[in-house]
Amino acid sequence: MATVMETRPAAIDEAEWAVRVDLAAAYRLVALYGWDDLIFTHLSARVPGPEHHFLINPYNQMFGEITASSLVRIDTKGLPVGASDSPVNPAGFTIHSAIHMARDDAQAVMHLHTPYGQAVSAMECGLLPHTQTAMIAQHDLAYHDYEGIATDHDERERLVADLGERHAMLLRNHGTLTVGDSVASCFLRLYFLERACEAQVHMLAAGRDGLNTPPQGVDRKVAEQSPPAGQAMLAKALAWPALLRKLDRIDPSYRE
DSSP: OOOOOOOOOTTSOHHHHHHHHHHHHHHHHHHHTTOOBTTBSEEEEEOSSSSOOEEEOOTTSOGGGOOTTTOEEEOTTSOBSSOOSSOOOGGGGHHHHHHHHHOTTOSEEEEEOOHHHHHHHTSTTOSOSOSHHHHHHHTTEEEEOOOSSSOOTTHHHHHHHHHTTOSEEEETTTEEEEEESSHHHHHHHHHHHHHHHHHHHHHHHTOSTTOOOOOTTHHHHHHHHSOHHHHHHHIIIIIHHHHHHHHHHHOGGGGO
């Protein structure tokens, strides 16, 4: 197994560095699963402390290149805090800033443009409750209508209103989005949502008429079995450590 000497820069405290390592890992995992879209889309995380500062990707790097130290610290306008040699995309932070600022529990926000997520976001039916994974995601899922490329700050208020207290969203004709109280919980929700969308696209390719509809009420049972708090605990205690071990076996350079 490859090893990397994790060296925290003196200017970054331990709390911020821990978030940086987790967020860099999330970027690498998105690339590993083939969910990235060149240099586009964003995963963001709030920096611990009283300032409303966030970490986001340098706009000139592929997700598979992101490291803990390369992440850029930005303010609520998406502008770099302190000296930075890397460009950022302030317009791309419109969606993220809206949610980070509106919800204290939004420590991490992740947004993707995968083909499966875009496909389901464009379906009038939305996410169908025909698979277990879809039922896990669906009860905590919101929808937001497409308003064009997200550069209009006026859209933020409507986005936040549509999300409400939920932790996942289908951005109509656009893609997927999840919210978490940690990078770990946010990523696990993203995984469930993306897997549900992928299954739905394959499922509908065989035709909707022959689908087996789950018994009435089972979707509510699954909702009770997979509450947001339970998913967050599962992510932090079990799934995320396993994912980090997976990355460390493949390429631990995200820790640099």
